[in-house]
Amino acid sequence: MxxxxxxxxxxxxxxxxxxxAKEGLENLSMQKLAKAANVSPRTIYIKYENKEDFLVKLFxxxxxxxxxxxxxKDFDEHMEFADGVKKIWMNTFQYLKNNRPAxxxxxxxxxxxxxxxxxxxxxxxxxxxxxxxxRFIAANIKAGTIKNFHFDVYRAMIFPxxxxxxSEYFDYTERPKQIITEKVLxxxxxxxxxxxMK
Amino acid sequence: MxxxxxxxxxxxxxxxxxxxAKEGLENLSMQKLAKAANVSPRTIYIKYENKEDFLVKLFxxxxxxxxxxxxxKDFDEHMEFADGVKKIWMNTFQYLKNNRPAxxxxxxxxxxxxxxxxxxxxxxxxxxxxxxxxRFIAANIKAGTIKNFHFDVYRAMIFPxxxxxxSEYFDYTERPKQIITEKVLxxxxxxxxxxxMK
DNA sequence: TTTGTAAGTAAATAAACGTTTACTTACTTT
DNA sequence: AAAGTAAGTAAACGTTTATTTACTTACAAA
Numbered sequence: 001m002x003x004x005x006x007x008x009x010x011x012x013x014x015x016x017x018x019x020x021a022k023e024g025l026e027n028l029s030m031q032k033l034a035k036a037a038n039v040s041p042r043t044i045y046i047k048y049e050n051k052e053d054f055l056v057k058l059f060x061x062x063x064x065x066x067x068x069x070x071x072x073k074d075f076d077e078h079m080e081f082a083d084g085v086k087k088i089w090m091n092t093f094q095y096l097k098n099n100r101p102a103x104x105x106x107x108x109x110x111x112x113x114x115x116x117x118x119x120x121x122x123x124x125x126x127x128x129x130x131x132x133x134x135r136f137i138a139a140n141i142k143a144g145t146i147k148n149f150h151f152d153v154y155r156a157m158i159f160p161x162x163x164x165x166x167s168e169y170f171d172y173t174e175r176p177k178q179i180i181t182e183k184v185l186x187x188x189x190x191x192x193x194x195x196x197m198k
Numbered sequence: 199m200x201x202x203x204x205x206x207x208x209x210x211x212x213x214x215x216x217x218x219a220k221e222g223l224e225n226l227s228m229q230k231l232a233k234a235a236n237v238s239p240r241t242i243y244i245k246y247e248n249k250e251d252f253l254v255k256l257f258x259x260x261x262x263x264x265x266x267x268x269x270x271k272d273f274d275e276h277m278e279f280a281d282g283v284k285k286i287w288m289n290t291f292q293y294l295k296n297n298r299p300a301x302x303x304x305x306x307x308x309x310x311x312x313x314x315x316x317x318x319x320x321x322x323x324x325x326x327x328x329x330x331x332x333r334f335i336a337a338n339i340k341a342g343t344i345k346n347f348h349f350d351v352y353r354a355m356i357f358p359x360x361x362x363x364x365s366e367y368f369d370y371t372e373r374p375k376q377i378i379t380e381k382v383l384x385x386x387x388x389x390x391x392x393x394x395m396k
Numbered sequence: 397t398t399t400g401t402a403a404g405t406a407a408a409t410a411a412a413c414g415t416t417t418a419c420t421t422a423c424t425t426t
Numbered sequence: 427a428a429a430g431t432a433a434g435t436a437a438a439c440g441t442t443t444a445t446t447t448a449c450t451t452a453c454a455a456a
Contacts (some may be wrong), residue, residue, distance in 0.1 A: 002403045002452045024311045026224040028203045029443055040405045041445075051444065104309065110365070111305040113222045120369075152366050153386060160358035168350050171318075179348045184226065188351060195393020199420045201431045228414055238435045239400065239415075397456100404451070414441065421434070426427100 011037045012044055013062050016054075017101035025055075025108050056118040059109060063102045064122065068130060070095035082146045082193050084136055088185040090163055093182075096166045103166060134160045146196050154196075161192060206264075209235045210242055211260050214300035223253075223306050254316045257307060261300045262320065266328060268293035275334040279343045280391050282334055287360055287387045291380075295363045301364060344394050352394075359390060 007188035015037040019028050030051055034041040075087045096103045109115035135152050140146045144193045146154075165188065169180040213235040219225050228249055246252035262328040273285045288300050294301045307313040321327045338344045344352075363386065367378040 001399050001454060004403065008404085022311070024309070026310065026312075029442075031442080042406090042447095043404055046403065068431070107309040110437085111222070111302065111309050112221070112224065114224075122234060147385070148388070149386070150380070152377060153363070153382060156362035156366060157357050157386065157389065161354050161361040163350070164354035164358040168354060172318070179350060184347070188347070188355065191345070191355065191393045193393070194388045195391070199424055201424085202433065206434085227412075229412075240417090240432055242437090243415070244433065245438050400454095401452100403449080403453095405449080407447085407449100408440080409444100409446070411445105414433105414440100416439065417437090419432100419435080423432095424430090426429080 007115065008039055008043065009047060012039060013018060013058055013172045016058055017062065017105060020108065021088065021101040021104035025105075025112060030054075038089070054055075055114060058085060059105055059115050059118055060122055063105050064129075065121070067102060067106065068100070071130070072132055075132060077139065081136075081140050081197060082190075085158060085193050085196075086189055088133065089185065092159075092162055093166060093185055094171075095098070096163075097169055098167075099191075100170060107163075107167070130194075146198060158192065159190065164187070206235070206241065207245060210237060211256055214256055214297075215260065218306065218370075219299040219302035223303075223310060228252075229342055250312060253312060255305055256318055257313050258306075258320055261303050262307075262317070262327075265293065265304065269328070270330055273334075275330045276338065277334075279395060280302050283356060283388055283391050283394075284384070285333065286356070287383065290357075290360055290366075291364060291383055293365055294361075298368060299370070303364070305361075308395060320365060342396065344396060355394060356390065360385070362382060 004104075012033065016028065016033055019033060019036065030041055030044060032045060044054060048057060057131055065153050068093045071088055071092050073091050075084060075091065077084070079087065089092055094108075109119050138147070141148050150158075165180050165185060169178070172180060202326055210231065214226060216232065217231060228242060230243060234306050241251060244257060254268070269286055273282060273289065275282070277285065288291050294304075294338050303313075307317050319326055326332050332349055334350055339346050347355075363383060367376070370376045370378060
């Protein structure tokens, strides 16, 4: 049996993310992807059932899972609240600023019904996404460090600010002056923490 | 000369937003739109040059401009900082929760390169988007109420949290218990303000 | 070295795409 | 009442779409 060419599989995924980042999800076609990845259209269909299946698996396996690992790197749910949040922020920023195509697809998961649904299902099936952060928040509520909001509310208060700053970081990379520096990010993080802590 | 049927024009826009919200921007085709709006494809092309032109104008005129007005309703840049931010928050939430299709397209403007570019250009050409808020922030920096961050950083700290809560609000409307209540929103807003103010 | 088999290709499929053509309709102007 | 005209329609245009068919290739096992 002829063995799979893993480089080709990887090329398909990488090129797909690139096209999505540069031209948008709505301009990604299977034929365009095959051509750009130097592969026959049929090759994509060996591993993926159809376009939707491909997009969902690309999002979950190539982006979301890697993203989660990067965010949680060296994070420990028993850290001091402020330290833990800072760790998460800096991890997230570090990963995303070096993975613009991943960030692009992550943004699409907030608009595209297909990807949004995939995210929700993964969240339900896979136990909890970002479970250590979930426990981290719960422990801090119990300890009285922070107010008793629902986890989803805390998620809203911690991540979207940061994702918007990443988005602005990329916008400013095409302009003379970068305003989203590591220093600004740290001060911004401190601001968020100050608001949240009792 | 036969006069334009304004109802048909409106139907096209309304139906388009509906399709985008339900099936996603990537599943909106001109033929599907025409059929759903009970209109000949040609009718769309009377007013719009092509699909991109249609999408950009739909986004700018039907969503972004209306959104800006709703956000700024009864807002006065000379308000106390906390009052001003609360006003903006409640206006935004009130408008978006009753205009899910508009919210859907607004979310796409954070991922789709076409809409993102349209947003940036509008921002540059049209002077400033949300100019009163810009001046509001600037005045509060000058008065020493808040720290001297760039406006874009403040934008990141004020809006994305709220938009995420709106997104969660819609998610929870399909579930037994709504956790994004007006009370939660107000407490959340207070948390953000507490962080930002000196 | 031969053989079996999944990986992979090039070309083709029908359906759907954005857009246009050829025509009709409905209203204003004269 | 007749003429002029842009709005609007139905059907068609060539192209691109997602996916498949028919075939070839490259390797592991025998």
